[in-house]
Amino acid sequence: xxxxxxxxxxxxxxxxxxxxxxxxxxxxxxxxxxxxxxxxxxxxxxxxxxxxxxxxxxxxxxxxxxxxxxxxxxxxxxxxxxxxxxxxxxxxxxxxxxxxxxxxxxxxxxxxxxxxxxxxxxxxxxxxxxxxxxxxxxxxxxxxxxxxxxxxxxxxxxxxxxxxxxxxxxxxxxxxxxxxxxxxxxxxxxxxxxxxxxxxxxxxxxxxxxxxxxxxxxxxxxxxxxxxxxxxxxxxxxxxxxxxxxxxxxxxxxxxxxxxxxxxxxxxxxxxxxxxxxxxxxxxxxxxxxxxxxx
Amino acid sequence: xxxxxxxxxxxxxxxxxxxxxxxxxxxxxxxxxxxxxxxxxxxxxxxxxxxxxxxxxxxxxxxxxxxxxxxxxxxxxxxxxxxxxxxxxxxxxxxxxxxxxxxxxxxxxxxxxxxxxxxxxxxxxxxxxxxxxxxxxxxxxxxxxxxxxxxxxxxxxxxxxxxxxxxxxxxxxxxxxxxxxxxxxxxxxxxxxxxxxxxxxxxxxxxxxxxxxxxxxxxxxxxxxxxxxxxxxxxxxxxxxxxxxxxxxxxxxxxxxxxxxxxxxxxxxxxxxxxxxxxxxxxxxxxxxxxxxxxxxxxxxxxxxxxxxxxxxxxxxxxxxxxxxxxxxxxxxxxxxxxxxxxxxxxxxxxxxxxxxxxx
Ligand code: SF4
Ligand code: SF4
Numbered sequence: 001x002x003x004x005x006x007x008x009x010x011x012x013x014x015x016x017x018x019x020x021x022x023x024x025x026x027x028x029x030x031x032x033x034x035x036x037x038x039x040x041x042x043x044x045x046x047x048x049x050x051x052x053x054x055x056x057x058x059x060x061x062x063x064x065x066x067x068x069x070x071x072x073x074x075x076x077x078x079x080x081x082x083x084x085x086x087x088x089x090x091x092x093x094x095x096x097x098x099x100x101x102x103x104x105x106x107x108x109x110x111x112x113x114x115x116x117x118x119x120x121x122x123x124x125x126x127x128x129x130x131x132x133x134x135x136x137x138x139x140x141x142x143x144x145x146x147x148x149x150x151x152x153x154x155x156x157x158x159x160x161x162x163x164x165x166x167x168x169x170x171x172x173x174x175x176x177x178x179x180x181x182x183x184x185x186x187x188x189x190x191x192x193x194x195x196x197x198x199x200x201x202x203x204x205x206x207x208x209x210x211x212x213x214x215x216x217x218x219x220x221x222x223x224x225x226x227x228x229x230x231x232x233x234x235x236x237x238x239x240x241x242x243x244x245x246x247x248x249x250x251x252x253x254x255x256x257x258x259x260x261x262x263x264x265x266x267x268x269x270x271x272x273x274x275x276x277x278x279x280x281x282x283x284x285x286x287x288x289x290x291x292x293x294x295x
Numbered sequence: 296x297x298x299x300x301x302x303x304x305x306x307x308x309x310x311x312x313x314x315x316x317x318x319x320x321x322x323x324x325x326x327x328x329x330x331x332x333x334x335x336x337x338x339x340x341x342x343x344x345x346x347x348x349x350x351x352x353x354x355x356x357x358x359x360x361x362x363x364x365x366x367x368x369x370x371x372x373x374x375x376x377x378x379x380x381x382x383x384x385x386x387x388x389x390x391x392x393x394x395x396x397x398x399x400x401x402x403x404x405x406x407x408x409x410x411x412x413x414x415x416x417x418x419x420x421x422x423x424x425x426x427x428x429x430x431x432x433x434x435x436x437x438x439x440x441x442x443x444x445x446x447x448x449x450x451x452x453x454x455x456x457x458x459x460x461x462x463x464x465x466x467x468x469x470x471x472x473x474x475x476x477x478x479x480x481x482x483x484x485x486x487x488x489x490x491x492x493x494x495x496x497x498x499x500x501x502x503x504x505x506x507x508x509x510x511x512x513x514x515x516x517x518x519x520x521x522x523x524x525x526x527x528x529x530x531x532x533x534x535x536x537x538x539x540x541x542x543x544x545x546x547x548x549x550x551x552x553x554x555x556x557x558x559x560x561x562x563x564x565x566x567x568x569x570x571x572x573x574x575x576x577x578x579x580x581x582x583x584x585x586x587x588x589x590x591x592x593x594x595x596x597x598x599x600x601x602x603x604x605x606x607x608x609x610x611x612x613x614x615x616x617x618x619x620x621x622x623x624x625x626x627x628x629x630x631x632x633x634x635x636x637x638x639x640x641x642x643x644x645x646x647x648x649x650x651x652x653x654x655x
Contacts, residue, residue, distance in 0.1 A: 019335075028311055205442075
């Protein structure tokens, strides 16, 4: 992939990286953008620097550990006023899998302003370039005035694990996804009309375990990896859906009906009697099976 | 002679990770050093006790991204030991494939960074380009270039179709010639010899005393590789020789890595040739009973140990690690003693220190 820089800047834009305690995944992928021609930040008119005071764009990785905080803030204070700050990977935004630890002091935004987020765990180099391009655009817009423009990117059909997608129509509300999610990215809420699932792309680490254990395929991993966004939009980066309640055909209690996918998984060839089970509440199902409700 | 103390951090040492050293100099030579750890301490021991077994697979894969497959696969082996689960044979082979792919990429990254440190930029780029073949293969097969998400308790959750296996075999073929060429370069190229041969020497006696592991130990002539000494998974059915070098210097460590990367290619080819048909994972997940287990494996940086204790609930009550970098970076004291300041970044990188693993 090559993203063409719009103007051939003579003075390169300098990138400075701070690792706030990452697993090193994001950092190793950033190293790729300084070493591998196809992904070299040079194509965007950028170059890495080892001096904080030269940072035009600041790239921050990791969940911000308590131990690293002082050093991170010291380096941050050395960077120029007008730099653009980019959170690389989900760690700085939500803590990723490390959230809720005594040793982690994120999110980064509590300590310093962030301009652009690049979700991923780690983001692939194409996504890093897209996020850096977004930061460049923001930098240009700030200097020249006007609104930043989001660039279209060449699409590749590589089977990367990207954004999770949720199909409420086949969800049976078993909540195994939430149980297996290491990042706490999935939340269920029982509302007036149904149960809703919310999945936060800035928390998700794209491991795909939820979709692996989902019995009906309601959650699936898509190849959509372009998730960079202005940090102000962080809370809009969600996947959401509602499974509506339906009245139990036996007693009328509102229930979550079983999806046809579940019946097929459980019974292979469901007969009409089994089909009827899906619209019964547990008490009425017991009644149907053993004649009396179990106590 | 004047004595002074200096502090060096990731930006002076060309490290991807925030590791800090306090170095005592006599003149321009290193007299002693202290590692100032903790920047990457994320409280892993606390976190694993608050996540269930499923969640821990994803969490542990992010303990360190360079050996990211070694952690969940060793963790799963410990859980399987406690629960008495035998994983399907196909899964054993697929775990070995994932581990060896990661080993190649990890070793090449280490060799690349060292070339960069000594100003051999063209070689740095060349090694990184060769590594890209593996990065692409990882993304094509597993969907991510660092974190493979290959393991589940009881087996694996990825498969190699006939086309997938053929694709991987082609990528392995493409690695052979570049790896052979890199081995020769790191072995004989005069520009590298000048910087790497006889530099950062760890005598064998000191290597034993510090109990170093992995390429650091094998570079000192110590024939120790967990895959051979106590084979796990499919390794008792795979042929390879433990790569050993005698020099104990930076050059020797890199030659071990490059020889191992080449062997990993052969190991993956053997896995593809022997890959038995069958399930990927034990069907139902049994309850994990109360118990304890130790599992170990040969991670790219050396022997990795997991100690797990369970109490019958779905969360570990204890999980402890011994990671290879812990012993290896202690031995830096010996390797750096008497070396000029200018050699510090190279020698530090030559042990391939993993701070994420060690600070946890
Ligand atoms: S976002 Fe993922 S890859 Fe990046 S540092 Fe965090 S855990 Fe590692
Ligand atoms: S892929 Fe699913 S299980 Fe994994 S972090 Fe994202 S939401 Fe959680």
